[in-house]
Amino acid sequence: MNDVLIDIKNLVVEFDGERILNGLDLQIRDKEFVTFLGPSGCGKTTTLRSIGGFIEPQEGDIFFDGKRINDLPPYKRAVNTVFQRYALFPHLNVYENVAFGLKVKKLPEREVKNRVGEMLEMVGLRGYERRGVSQLSGGQQQRVAIARALVNYPRVLLLDEPLGALDLKLRKEMQTELKRYQQQMEITFIYVTHDQEEALTMSDRVVVMKDGEIQQIGSPQDIYNEPINAFVADFIGESNIIDGIMLHDYLVEFAGAKFDCVDKDFGEMTRVDVVVRPEDIKVVPSGEGKLTGVVESVLFKGVHYEIMVDAHGYRWKIHSTLPQEVGSFIGMTVRPEDIQIMHRMEEE
Secondary structure (H helix, E strand, O other): OOOEEEEEEEEEEEEOOEEEEEEEEEEEEOOOEEEEEOOOOOOHHHHHHHHHOOOOOOEEEEEEOOEEOOOOOHHHOOEEEEOOOOOOOOOOEHHHHHHHHHHHOOOOHHHHHHHHHHHHHHOOOOOOOOOEHHHOOHHHHHHHHHHHHHOOOOOEEEEEOOOOOOOHHHHHHHHHHHHHHHHHHOOEEEEEEOOHHHHHHHOOEEEEEEOOEEEEEEOHHHHHHOOOOHHHHHHOOOOEEEEEEEEEOOEEEEOOEEEEOOOOOOOOOEEEEEEEOHHHOEEEEOOOOOEEEEEEEEEEOOOOEEEEEEEOOEEEEEEEOOOOOOOOEEEEEOOHHHOEEEEOOOOO
């Protein structure tokens, strides 16, 4: 059974002669939570708005359930959008905001009432029906915007950085809530963010973008543990990225030492990027590890210490539950399976 709901083929979008999307190909499955992740200007919001019908591509096609929808206006697509600025109607109360789309469709009042009640229950705003939206907190306003979008039972919900205006604690709560809504309603969520933690927390699949092109698509675990290049490794979580030479299969040289690794098929004496996550470096007494360096700084981060070490011409970042003394010499070891080898990125 083909469960592809949205099929994007060779999508090209240009603004004022500048290419924003460069021949994008992407398939999104029914009922999955997909997140577009990348830095500002990478094309993630443009992709979202193209799916929603707010941007007309110069080239390429968008298919929805097998039908080409390039020429379909937004209101005729089975898609609703939640923006970062919630775009609520300030003169309407909570109930009227959520009911607005249903009333435009001229649904019977009883069905409107039932659906609005169901949505307010789900987003935790039962009892707020008569409250003016200006009396609500940012988090409550965001829940109203989500309820208003979901009350139409769209096949797809597009979310453009909807948590950006919330404080950290509320943002984390809403990440959990959004995933719950998506699973409860069994609809496709397409989410845009530049926050890698959000992407890893909520998504079934993450689409990492850069300069209008997709760098990698995969589960959060795949993207984090097996990044395809140094850009993805650096953008998803924190990484030490070091110049290395793949001597031959399973042996790499970097920072003046040779290390066993689990990678192969890079050829012999090949220049590569070596990626080591800060949490994968073990601190040992000076002289015991293959690498030795001097501690430059130590920051307490709550669950771990962030230790910066000057070693072999690089500034290494280490995450450890044990602090180190600034100015002291330490040794560092890395297990073979924690060394990630990737093809050298082209110089920008």
